[in-house]
Amino acid sequence: MSAPSQAPESADSAADRDAAAEPGSKAAHGGGDNRSLRQIAWQRLRSDRVAMVSGVVVVLLILAAILAPLLVKWFGYPPTQFHQDLIDPATRLPFKDPENPYDPDTGFAVTDPWGGISADHLLGLEPTTGRDLFSRLLYGAQISLLVAFLSTLLCVVIGTVLGIIAGYKGGWVDTVISRAMDIFLAFPLMLFAIALVGVIPEGVFGLTGNGLRVGVIVFIIGFFNWPYIARIVRGQTLSLREREFVEAARSLGAGNRHILLKEILPNLVTPIIVYSTLLIPTNILFEAALSFLGVGINPPTPSWGKMLSEAVDFYQNGPYFIVFPGLAIFITVLAFNLFGDGLRDAFDPKTSD
Numbered sequence: 001m002s003a004p005s006q007a008p009e010s011a012d013s014a015a016d017r018d019a020a021a022e023p024g025s026k027a028a029h030g031g032g033d034n035r036s037l038r039q040i041a042w043q044r045l046r047s048d049r050v051a052m053v054s055g056v057v058v059v060l061l062i063l064a065a066i067l068a069p070l071l072v073k074w075f076g077y078p079p080t081q082f083h084q085d086l087i088d089p090a091t092r093l094p095f096k097d098p099e100n101p102y103d104p105d106t107g108f109a110v111t112d113p114w115g116g117i118s119a120d121h122l123l124g125l126e127p128t129t130g131r132d133l134f135s136r137l138l139y140g141a142q143i144s145l146l147v148a149f150l151s152t153l154l155c156v157v158i159g160t161v162l163g164i165i166a167g168y169k170g171g172w173v174d175t176v177i178s179r180a181m182d183i184f185l186a187f188p189l190m191l192f193a194i195a196l197v198g199v200i201p202e203g204v205f206g207l208t209g210n211g212l213r214v215g216v217i218v219f220i221i222g223f224f225n226w227p228y229i230a231r232i233v234r235g236q237t238l239s240l241r242e243r244e245f246v247e248a249a250r251s252l253g254a255g256n257r258h259i260l261l262k263e264i265l266p267n268l269v270t271p272i273i274v275y276s277t278l279l280i281p282t283n284i285l286f287e288a289a290l291s292f293l294g295v296g297i298n299p300p301t302p303s304w305g306k307m308l309s310e311a312v313d314f315y316q317n318g319p320y321f322i323v324f325p326g327l328a329i330f331i332t333v334l335a336f337n338l339f340g341d342g343l344r345d346a347f348d349p350k351t352s353d
Contacts, residue, residue, distance in 0.1 A: 051342020154222025159229030167237025
């Protein structure tokens with residue numbers, strides 16, 4: 001009588017077994033640690049206070065962007081509403097006291113050294129236009145996070161598909177895709193983006209105005225940055241395709257599609273998620289740089305990069321106008337980077353508990 005066939009080992013169980021067998025792990029020394037890889041990673045992440053605080057900041061930033069209309073309704077004014085009656089036309093800076101804007105002794109306007117911060121305008125007013133800075137920062141977060149998440153998603157999809165194909169197929173397929181990676185990495189991305197955004201006509205794909213610019217920026221970032229994640233996925237796939245659970249699935253007659261989707265891809269989720277959290281802040285900076293240079297999001301739609309660009313003219317008389325959009329970019333990028341570092345350490349099997 002023939003022995004019953006053994007079902008192929010699942011991707012999750014294989015990953016858990018390999019993590020347990022790592023040198024220095026409790027299971028490897030008979031310590032009886034039966035936790036799964038996800039449980040171990042979550043425990044490590046919880047013990048990393050910097051990563052947890054950064055994760056909370058990331059969640060709050062996302063919620064603030066989503067709830068921007070509600071928060072502005074409660075605490076501010078619409079981001080496109082002008083308050084030029086609160087601005088001195090000579091200096092283009094907010095009055096210190098809008099009710100009595102001029103010094104009775106000298107007749108000169110008295111501007112506010114704090115940029116018009118008040119109970120009505122929590123972070124003050126923008127110079128020249130008098131638009132509410134608080135509401136513009138919130139709506140600017142929508143643009144920055146939207147561009148960052150969509151471009152990262154496009155980058156991950158293209159990079160994962162091509163990377164897993166290159167690593168699994170090997171041979172001439174791997175060579176062609178690898179050379180394509182080298183070509184794309186050689187593109188001067190910033191210069192290409194500046195040129196492309198400026199020449200694409202209105203109405204392409206039914207998009208106009210800032211909708212078109214957002215679409216172009218997302219396409220440029222995602223389409224030209226995929227080689228970075230493709231290299232990571234390719235390297236992991238080269239290792240996974242020789243593993244026992246893949247060989248077992250192949251010996252039982254599983255096709256390439258089943259092996260790629262059911263055996264290899266689940267084991268790539270962790271590095272993809274970790275790299276994505278590190279890619280998002282890079283994309284935020286890229287969008288801010290384009291807007292700062294005047295080829296990103298056009299006013300009156302708020303953008304952190306454009307707000308910085310407009311504040312540069314006032315760095316001598318009103319340096320505080322640079323502070324808030326600069327801090328918004330700094331805190332967002334730092335939070336994503338620290339959270340990504342924490343995820344990477346938490347899922348690294350060589351990290352000790």
